[in-house]
Amino acid sequence: MRYDSEEEFLRNYDSSKFDKLSMTVDVLIFSVSDEVVSNYRKLSNKKFSVLLVKRNDYPFKDKWCLPGGFIGIDEELEDAARRVLKKETNLENIYLEQLYTFGEVDRDPRMRIVSTSYLALIDKNKLNSKVSANVSWFDISISETDKEIEIYLDNGEERIRFVVSKKLRDMTTDRYDFVTTFNDKLAFDHPKVIVSGIFRLKNKIEYTDIVFNMMPEYFTLGELQQVYEVILGKKLLAPAFRRIIADKVYKTDKVKTGGGHRPSAMYKYRAKNSHL
Amino acid sequence: MRYDSEEEFLRNYDSSKFDKLSMTVDVLIFSVSDEVVSNYRKLSNKKFSVLLVKRNDYPFKDKWCLPGGFIGIDEELEDAARRVLKKETNLENIYLEQLYTFGEVDRDPRMRIVSTSYLALIDKNKLNSKVSANVSWFDISISETDKEIEIYLDNGEERIRFVVSKKLRDMTTDRYDFVTTFNDKLAFDHPKVIVSGIFRLKNKIEYTDIVFNMMPEYFTLGELQQVYEVILGKKLLAPAFRRIIADKVYKTDKVKTGGGHRPSAMYKYRAKNSHL
DNA sequence: CTAATAGTGTCTATTAGACAGTATGTT
DNA sequence: AACATACTGTCTAATAGACACTATTAG
16 A cells, blocks of 8 residues: 555554554662661661562562553653652652663563663652551662672561572673572562662762762761662772762761761762852 | 452453553664775774664655664564664674663654664674665764754765754753754654664773674774774874773784885784683 | 761872874885 | 884873871760
8 A cells, every 4th residue: 555645644554553562660769778776876877778569469469569550552651650659659850760671571471561660769768658558668688699699678577589690691791681590579570670770770879979869968978978888789998988979069067966976067969060 | 350369360361451552673783884085094084883774664754764673572672673683784693782762652653652772783894795775874973062962974875964952861960861953864763762872882882892893803903993983072092092902902913004004913802701 | 985987198009191202014 | 205003101190099097976
C-alpha cells in the first residue's frame, strides 16, 4: 500500500502491526540513616539504606521489591517514576535519574514486561510521616570480591541476603553483567537493579555533588565524610577530604554540640555556580 | 479474586489488564574516518562519524534516522540492538552499550513507542562491504555554547544541521535536558539521541579504554591522539598524552612510513589485565 | 583529667601542563 | 635543504596521601 503523504499514512496506520508489551518503572530510593551507638562520646554511625515494599499480591507474594508500577499509555517514563515516588514517600522534587532498562524476556512470570529503573536520593529528615506498614528502610552492607557481590539488607526485624556474580563484559571498560546467584527474599530481577544502582552511586559520588541530595540542609563535615565512607566502603583521611569538598560547602553560624568532644561547625551545600 | 498459589495466579492471569505499547531500539553507531589532505607531508585529519539510514517509508519518509527496529515479544533488548547492527553493517561482536531509554509520549506520530537507544563503536576498517545505498556515514562537527549545541553532519553529498538546547536538570550533577530547537532532516527525536551519545562518549573516553573499539589493530600514537582530539574537541599536548596512554598500548615491530617526515612506530592495545 | 572528635599545618609523592630540543623520513 | 611529524627530557604547577599537632567539649 502506497501513501501520498504523512497524514494519509497516519490516518491508515494499523497500530497492531507490531508486538506490544507492558512497561513498568522501578524506583531505587536510597538514603542515609544514623545507627545510634551506646558510647555517648562516639558519633552515630551512618548507614546507607534502600526503601523496599512488601508484596501482598501475586506474583512474588510476601517477597520484598522495589517500589514500582506500570506505565500508562499516555504517561512519560519519568512521570511514572515520580508518581511511584510520591505514592511511597509522599515526596516531590526529589533527585531522580534514569538508571537502566532491564528487558530480559522472562524477568516477569506473568508476561513480557520491560522495566526502566530510576535512582532516587532523598534526605530522610524530609520524610514527615513514618512509612506505611508494608514499606521499610533496609540498611545495606556490601562485601565484594573479584567475582561476586554479597549484599545484606537489614530493617531491624528481617535480614535479606543476596549474591550477584560479576562477569566482565569487555576489555575496554569496566562493565559487568550481573547474574543473581542467590536470592530468596527479593522479587523479580531486583537484586541486579539494586547492585546497578549502588555501582552508579559509588561512581557518581566521586565526580559530582550527588551526595548532597541525601544530606540535610545543615550538616557537619564529619557527617558528610561518614556518608562518603559508607557509600565508597572505605575510610578517608580527614585533611584530604576537607580539601576536596572545601569548595562545595560553606560554613554557617550554627554549631553542633552535645557529643563529648569539641563541637563541630555546621555547613551548607554550595552549588558550583552559586555565589554564596 | 484470591489465589492459593503463585501457579494458580499465573494460570488465571489476564495480560490485557495493563496498558501495552510498542518498543524499539535505536543504535547509534560511531566510528572514525580519515579526511585526505592535499599536502603530502601532512597527516590526514581524523573525523568522528555516525551511521544514518535514509527512510524510504512513512513516517518521516526521506528523512535520515538512526538504524533501529521493533523489539519482538520474545527478544532481549540487546539482542534486538545486535540484530540491527548486523543488518546495517554485517558486523558482529561489536562494542555495544545501552545509552538511554526515551519515552516521550509523542515521540512517534504513529502511536506510543518507547525506544531504548544503544551506543555502538566500530573500526571502519572492519567493514568489508561498502554500506548500502540508503545508508551513509556522516562526519560530525560540533559547536557548543553554555546553552546550545549545534551539530553539522556531512556525508559528502548532503549536509544536516540541527540544534539542541541544554537545560540544567539539577545543581548537584551535570545533567541536562536536551530540547531540539532546530531540525529539518532527522526523524523522530534522534537529534537528542545523537547528542546524548556524543556526551556519553566524551565522558567515557576520559576514564576508560573505550576509544580502542574504534581503532584498527595497529595504529600510531599520532593517530590515536587525533582520535582523542576529535572526540574531546580540543588539542592535546603530545608528551602528556603519551604519558597517559603509555600503559594502555605496546610498541610493535611495525613502522608506518610514507609521510614526508620521520616514520612512526605502530602500537597495539594492551588491556589492563593482559600480560603482553 | 580523659576519651573522642574537630580542625590545621606541612612534608612528600604523584600526576598534569608546558615547552624546548633532538631525530628522521620524503620531496 | 626544508618541512612535517616522531619522540624525549626536564622544569614547574597542581593535586593527593600521610601524619603530626592543636583545640574543645561532656562527663
